[in-house]
Amino acid sequence: MSALVMTTAIPTNELRGTLRQDEPMARHTSWRAGGSAKVFYQPADIKDLIVFLRSLSANEPLYWVGLGSNLLVRDGGLNGTVIATSNNLNRLEFLDNHQVRAEVGVASPKLARETAKQGLSGLEFLCGIPGTLGGALALNAGALGSEMWQRVVSVETINRQGQLQHRTPADYQISYRHVEGPAEEWFVAATLQLEPGESSASLELIKGYLARRSATQPTQLPNAGSVFRNPPGDYAARLIETCGLKNTCVGGACVSEKHANFIINTGTATAGDIEALIERVANTVKREHGIALVREVHIVGGGRDD
Numbered sequence: 545m546s547a548l549v550m551t552t553a554i555p556t557n558e559l560r561g562t563l564r565q566d567e568p569m570a571r572h573t574s575w576r577a578g579g580s581a582k583v584f585y586q587p588a589d590i591k592d593l594i595v596f597l598r599s600l601s602a603n604e605p606l607y608w609v610g611l612g613s614n615l616l617v618r619d620g621g622l623n624g625t626v627i628a629t630s631n632n633l634n635r636l637e638f639l640d641n642h643q644v645r646a647e648v649g650v651a652s653p654k655l656a657r658e659t660a661k662q663g664l665s666g667l668e669f670l671c672g673i674p675g676t677l678g679g680a681l682a683l684n685a686g687a688l689g690s691e692m693w694q695r696v697v698s699v700e701t702i703n704r705q706g707q708l709q710h711r712t713p714a715d716y717q718i719s720y721r722h723v724e725g726p727a728e729e730w731f732v733a734a735t736l737q738l739e740p741g742e743s744s745a746s747l748e749l750i751k752g753y754l755a756r757r758s759a760t761q762p763t764q765l766p767n768a769g770s771v772f773r774n775p776p777g778d779y780a781a782r783l784i785e786t787c788g789l790k791n792t793c794v795g796g797a798c799v800s801e802k803h804a805n806f807i808i809n810t811g812t813a814t815a816g817d818i819e820a821l822i823e824r825v826a827n828t829v830k831r832e833h834g835i836a837l838v839r840e841v842h843i844v845g846g847g848r849d850d
């Protein structure tokens with residue numbers, strides 16, 4: 545299902561992206577907490593990313609970040625290199641047959657709006673998911689009964705040798721908020737299938753979705769969306785709320801009053817506070833309801849990634 549698409553004639557003498565050392569990841573995660581990355585690189589474009597990857601040693605630990613809206617970086621930080629896609633890998637092209645090709649740094653809400661404006665329907669659900677297309681592909685992001693991979697025709701990936709591949713959904717195991725594919729390959733772009741629609745109807749739908757979100761989610765305070773996946777046939781928020789955990793805090797991290805599956809940073813939370821609260825919530829739900837909640841947010845750094 546895969547095809548090697550580009551490996552030749554790339555200048556290797558110069559990097560055009562932004563390279564930083566000891567970059568605080570609190571600047572790049574929506575929880576606004578956590579340690580620093582030893583090396584942080586924002587590639588200028590895909591060609592520049594290829595050059596950068598080829599400059600790394602074979603065993604350099606690599607981390608990918610979009611808008612960090614589903615990510616907790618432990619206070620001990622990341623002893624490796626972070627590739628940040630959100631600023632520059634942001635080309636968006638409208639193709640024939642109601643398809644779009646987007647690079648992974650395009651923000652999901654932008655993708656929802658721009659496609660709606662063109663009279664293309666199918667991605668409206670992304671309007672309130674504050675990450676990048678890359679994060680939405682990695683996690684099969686979804687809302688309102690729709691999921692990212694329902695729209696994927698193909699993806700373009702890159703490996704640590706800087707080789708690009710075209711892949712199809714058949715190359716991945718895709719389920720609720722979970723995607724498993726070839727090891728050590730990351731997304732750089734995707735082609736998505738949409739349907740002809742009415743621009744005004746799609747934009748109206750988006751307006752309604754956003755109004756509903758701000759009524760039910762703590763959108764004013766740093767958070768990472770739903771912390772746990774919904775267990776089959778139930779809601780994590782309902783299980784957490786019925787344990788009386790709303791407003792429970794560890795340090796500056798608290799279970800939101802507005803939505804029990806959200807943990808907010810009230811201003812002083814460390815990643816340690818957030819992780820301790822996540823564990824407390826999971827343990828309490830297990831004890832009270834006998835259900836082992838599965839985390840939706842990814843936790844990395846401090847010497848162990850999961």
Ligand SMILES: Cc1cc2nc3c(=O)[nH]c(=O)nc-3n(C[C@H](O)[C@H](O)[C@H](O)COP(=O)(O)OP(=O)(O)OC[C@H]3O[C@@H](n4cnc5c(N)ncnc54)[C@H](O)[C@@H]3O)c2cc1C
Binds near residue numbers: 611675681
């Ligand atoms: C207020 C709020 C509401 C939310 N609502 C929803 C919702 O309704 N539905 C939902 O599904 N999610 C929701 N989320 C969670 C989050 O926004 C989504 O999961 C989003 O898709 C993550 O994208 P990101 O760019 O921020 O990913 P990041 O947090 O930056 O990364 C998440 C994971 O994806 C990996 N990743 C990122 N880019 C790539 C890439 N190019 N290739 C390979 N791996 C990559 C990272 O390594 C990491 O493991 C919400 C979050 C917030 C803060």
